[in-house]
Amino acid sequence: MHHLARKLSEEMLKRNEVLVVTHIDADGIAAGSIACGSLTQAGIDHDILFVKSLDDDATGRILERSPEFVWFTDIGAGSYDLISEIPGIITDHHVPSESFAGGDSGRLLPPIRGKGPNMLNPHMYGLDGSLDLSGAGVTYILAKEMNSENVRLSGLAIVGAVGDMQDQNHRRLIGSNRKILSDAEEHGSVRIDTDIRYFGRETRPVPRLLKYSTDPLLPGLNGNHSACVTFLEEIGIPVKAGDDWRCWSDLSSSEKQRLVSALVTLLLESGLGREHIERVVGECYTLVQEKEKSVLRDAKEFATLLNSCGRYDKAEIGMEICLGNREESLDEALNLLRTHRGYLVESLKVAADTGIIELDHLQYFHGGTRIKDTVIGITAGILMSSPEIDKSRPLFAFAHSDEGVKVSARATKTLVSRGLDLSVVMREAAETMGGAGGGHNVAAGATIPYNREEEFLELAQNIIMSQMRPE
Numbered sequence: 310m311h312h313l314a315r316k317l318s319e320e321m322l323k324r325n326e327v328l329v330v331t332h333i334d335a336d337g338i339a340a341g342s343i344a345c346g347s348l349t350q351a352g353i354d355h356d357i358l359f360v361k362s363l364d365d366d367a368t369g370r371i372l373e374r375s376p377e378f379v380w381f382t383d384i385g386a387g388s389y390d391l392i393s394e395i396p397g398i399i400t401d402h403h404v405p406s407e408s409f410a411g412g413d414s415g416r417l418l419p420p421i422r423g424k425g426p427n428m429l430n431p432h433m434y435g436l437d438g439s440l441d442l443s444g445a446g447v448t449y450i451l452a453k454e455m456n457s458e459n460v461r462l463s464g465l466a467i468v469g470a471v472g473d474m475q476d477q478n479h480r481r482l483i484g485s486n487r488k489i490l491s492d493a494e495e496h497g498s499v500r501i502d503t504d505i506r507y508f509g510r511e512t513r514p515v516p517r518l519l520k521y522s523t524d525p526l527l528p529g530l531n532g533n534h535s536a537c538v539t540f541l542e543e544i545g546i547p548v549k550a551g552d553d554w555r556c557w558s559d560l561s562s563s564e565k566q567r568l569v570s571a572l573v574t575l576l577l578e579s580g581l582g583r584e585h586i587e588r589v590v591g592e593c594y595t596l597v598q599e600k601e602k603s604v605l606r607d608a609k610e611f612a613t614l615l616n617s618c619g620r621y622d623k624a625e626i627g628m629e630i631c632l633g634n635r636e637e638s639l640d641e642a643l644n645l646l647r648t649h650r651g652y653l654v655e656s657l658k659v660a661a662d663t664g665i666i667e668l669d670h671l672q673y674f675h676g677g678t679r680i681k682d683t684v685i686g687i688t689a690g691i692l693m694s695s696p697e698i699d700k701s702r703p704l705f706a707f708a709h710s711d712e713g714v715k716v717s718a719r720a721t722k723t724l725v726s727r728g729l730d731l732s733v734v735m736r737e738a739a740e741t742m743g744g745a746g747g748g749h750n751v752a753a754g755a756t757i758p759y760n761r762e763e764e765f766l767e768l769a770q771n772i773i774m775s776q777m778r779p780e
Contacts, residue, residue: 445469
């Protein structure tokens with residue numbers, strides 16, 4: 310993979326002008342920022358275009374610019390047919406479309422292709438793009454081959470991986486992500502901590518951190534601020550220092566240990582097993598060059614900030630923050646983050662009100678116009694990780710968009726181990742009805758024509774049934 314990256318970097322460095330095309334989520338914004346940062350370092354003129362997906366409309370917007378060369382980051386692998394005539398390079402971690410596949414020994418193509426964009430993709434080397442390497446990570450590998458000084462961008466690759474939830478299953482980053490993590494540690498931009506995994510270590514008062522905890526949920530504390538305050542007081546942890554609420558980062562080591570022990574006891578007394586208890590603590594990634602108690606200091610919070618920018622049509626603000634332009638951009642991003650958090654709460658309420666409908670081989674809910682198409686996937690992911698959701702079948706979620714009906718699907722690694730591949734399900738079912746889809750085996754998306762949801766569900770069920778092996 311590094312050999313190919315070296316050859317592709319030589320191709321990139323020959324260019325006078327490059328258009329970067331990237332996705333709007335945290336991984337895509339981090340990837341696009343890495344690309345732009347490396348092009349700036351190389352003295353190559355460039356511009357960036359953020360897209361929700363690569364469809365006919367997005368491809369038309371690219372071609373309107375008559376680009377000399379295009380760098381697709383965190384996007385392009387599953388839509389190769391649409392961009393096969395565009396000169397450029399793809400650094401993506403999604404499953405490549407069949408039109409790109411070929412060859413043997415796990416490699417899809419020879420190192421340099423004569424026509425159309427070349428691709429650097431972990432799936433070409435037998436790696437899992439949903440766990441081993443993010444879009445930002447693949448982009449970083451190419452950037453580092455362009456110039457070793459681009460190791461300064463390694464922290465953004467970690468933010469991208471965390472934003473893509475690649476640390477979720479194992480409570481730590483694995484695979485090729487660890488090599489990038491090593492770069493970031495050596496550069497002094499990231500510190501690995503074994504710590505509580507709940508969101509908001511740097512910025513949330515401890516009662517709020519517990520109140521909004523997920524994975525695992527805390528029985529009796531979730532959603533109940535006063536219960537969280539009482540819980541902390543009963544184990545001797547002051548919730549305030551003077552008039553200021555204390556955050557997790559304000560607690561002493563002994564206080565942190567006492568609180569984790571109390572949470573473990575709570576989970577045990579609630580009848581939850583080892584798999585839930587183990588998820589309280591894991592690896593966390595601190596961006597040590599950022600200010601303490603800043604939303605940018607914890608990789609998970611940084612990624613959420615980027616997501617809030619991209620999902621509300623302000624991805625360029627996220628990129629400005631990634632590249633260090635903070636003065637005006639950060640204030641605007643923080644406002645977007647507050648909007649994002651509130652909107653996610655409302656989206657989860659919509660899903661609860663709508664209800665999840667169970668079919669033989671999948672379950673689904675429809676957000677209609679009440680859930681934005683840009684957050685339907687996040688909503689489905691949060692629901693899939695909650696204990697109330699049936700884990701024996703994948704969860705599909707629908708929302709209306711300007712381009713059609715957006716579909717997002719989420720599953721567990723257990724289902725994947727039995728043969729489920731949502732990237733195939735979404736691509737084949739969507740293409741059968743004139744749409745487009747793709748992604749990862751455990752998480753994928755598609756866009757289909759309006760009023761065709763029932764047909765899509767039937768197609769998806771048939772594909773899932775053919776994939777799945779008995780337990």
